[in-house]
Amino acid sequence: MKQETKCIEAGYQPKNGESRMIPIIQSTTFKYDTSEDMGKLFDLQASGYFYTRLQNPTNDMVAAKICALEGGTAAMLTSSGQAANFFAIFNIATAGDHVVASTSIYGGTFNLFNVTMRKMGVDFTFVDPDCTDEELEAAFRPNTKAVFGETIANPALTVFDIERFAKAAHAHGVPLVVDNTFATPINCRPIEWGADIVTHSTTKYMDGHDATVGGAIVDGGKFDWMANAEKFPGLTTPDESYHGITYAEKFGKEGAFITKATAQLMRDFGSIPSPMNAYILNLGLESLAVRMKRHCENAQCVAEYLEKNPEVAWVEYPGLPSNRYYERAKKYMPDGTCGVISFGVRGGRKAAEVFMKKLKLIIIATHVADAHTMVLHPASSTHRQLTDEELIACGVRPDMVRLSCGIENVEDIIEDLDQALRK
Ligand SMILES: *Cc1c(COP(=O)(O)O)cnc(C)c1O
Numbered sequence: 001m002k003q004e005t006k007c008i009e010a011g012y013q014p015k016n017g018e019s020r021m022i023p024i025i026q027s028t029t030f031k032y033d034t035s036e037d038m039g040k041l042f043d044l045q046a047s048g049y050f051y052t053r054l055q056n057p058t059n060d061m062v063a064a065k066i067c068a069l070e071g072g073t074a075a076m077l078t079s080s081g082q083a084a085n086f087f088a089i090f091n092i093a094t095a096g097d098h099v100v101a102s103t104s105i106y107g108g109t110f111n112l113f114n115v116t117m118r119k120m121g122v123d124f125t126f127v128d129p130d131c132t133d134e135e136l137e138a139a140f141r142p143n144t145k146a147v148f149g150e151t152i153a154n155p156a157l158t159v160f161d162i163e164r165f166a167k168a169a170h171a172h173g174v175p176l177v178v179d180n181t182f183a184t185p186i187n188c189r190p191i192e193w194g195a196d197i198v199t200h201s202t203t204k205y206m207d208g209h210d211a212t213v214g215g216a217i218v219d220g221g222k223f224d225w226m227a228n229a230e231k232f233p234g235l236t237t238p239d240e241s242y243h244g245i246t247y248a249e250k251f252g253k254e255g256a257f258i259t260k261a262t263a264q265l266m267r268d269f270g271s272i273p274s275p276m277n278a279y280i281l282n283l284g285l286e287s288l289a290v291r292m293k294r295h296c297e298n299a300q301c302v303a304e305y306l307e308k309n310p311e312v313a314w315v316e317y318p319g320l321p322s323n324r325y326y327e328r329a330k331k332y333m334p335d336g337t338c339g340v341i342s343f344g345v346r347g348g349r350k351a352a353e354v355f356m357k358k359l360k361l362i363i364i365a366t367h368v369a370d371a372h373t374m375v376l377h378p379a380s381s382t383h384r385q386l387t388d389e390e391l392i393a394c395g396v397r398p399d400m401v402r403l404s405c406g407i408e409n410v411e412d413i414i415e416d417l418d419q420a421l422r423k
Pocket residue numbers: 080081082083085106108109150154179181182200201202203204213214215
């Protein structure tokens with residue numbers, strides 16, 4: 001199946017007389033005839049459902065669709081993108097371990113790594129995604145367990161060189177984890193470029209309608225844990241908390257990572273989505289291919305309009321030939337990048353604030369990647385405690401407006417921007 005078809009058909013094929021839409025199995029528990037039947041599930045000897053914190057059929061159908069879209073071998077849903085990135089890293093890096101991560105990542109992920117996971121004993125080295133080979137090489141340590149980056153970073157809109165980082169990770173015997181939230185598998189499939197694990201905040205384009213917070217993890221199924229057995233004891237030695245199972249032996253390259261994340265991390269942290277939320281996410285996924293095309297077309301038009309507008313100081317959008325990531329974006333995302341643009345209003349912080357106030361159609365929201373066009377002025381909202389100097393130091397310019405282009409008619413979006421910029 002092509003991507004557009006997978007959006008509709010993958011993950012669930014009803015049998016004769018069954019519901020066309022995925023069923024919402026809103027049940028915490030599942031019934032068995034004998035204790036022996038259930039025991040086999042507890043021992044991971046048979047697959048099936050017994051308690052929704054571990055697995056739920058509705059959630060699994062939606063995970064299977066995302067897995068097919070990314071070209072993976074196994075996948076799981078989580079209750080948020082934060083939980084997905086935490087699980088993806090903590091599944092292989094624990095106290096005493098180390099991870100190499102791109103500096104250009106979502107603020108919430110940066111905080112998770114730099115503050116919370118450090119408290120748990122996991123160390124991080126952050127590297128500029130455009131660093132030299134020597135700088136990248138110097139970031140690795142003997143206890144490095146993974147490399148992490150975002151296909152298109154939120155909000156910096158840097159484009160990650162997946163192939164280059166995959167090569168570096170593999171040379172050190174560790175997997176590359178890529179957060180593919182902004183590109184979505186419609187525009188980029190990191191596994192095809194060498195990524196091993198793909199994560200998502202499904203809250204963004206996948207849901208696409210401001211309706212549900214969620215996350216997903218997909219395993220590409222190619223990383224050989226056994227070939228690097230000493231680095232990944234959690235996967236390559238018996239799990240005493242799970243009846244002595246060795247995940248990499250029992251479930252192979254294709255299934256070990258997700259089985260371990262489900263059996264250990266979901267069991268212990270419990271970050272599951274509700275089946276109802278998975279159902280709503282699935283509705284979003286059905287139109288993902290159509291919406292991404294429109295988001296990108298709209299953003300391209302808007303970025304070109306902004307670049308020509310004298311009231312605009314600068315525009316950052318990887319679809320613009322003037323952008324420093326244009327060529328790299330063309331390589332990894334030939335059909336388009338995403339709907340998010342950042343730009344500066346001439347006149348700095350004050351002018352940006354006035355411009356935002358004058359918008360009529362476009363809403364102000366701390367969100368992106370949604371059907372509605374929305375803007376955020378980081379300097380007066382998420383980063384308002386910082387001075388102009390501090391803002392610049394953390395890569396947020398005082399006049400920066402983050403604009404997420406929705407799927408409205410682009411003429412209406414431009415008309416609203418135009419009247420507000422004129423004021
Ligand atoms: C929003 C976002 C996250 C966090 O996801 P939540 O669903 O809000 O927990 C992680 N990564 C990226 C790239 C994001 O945009």
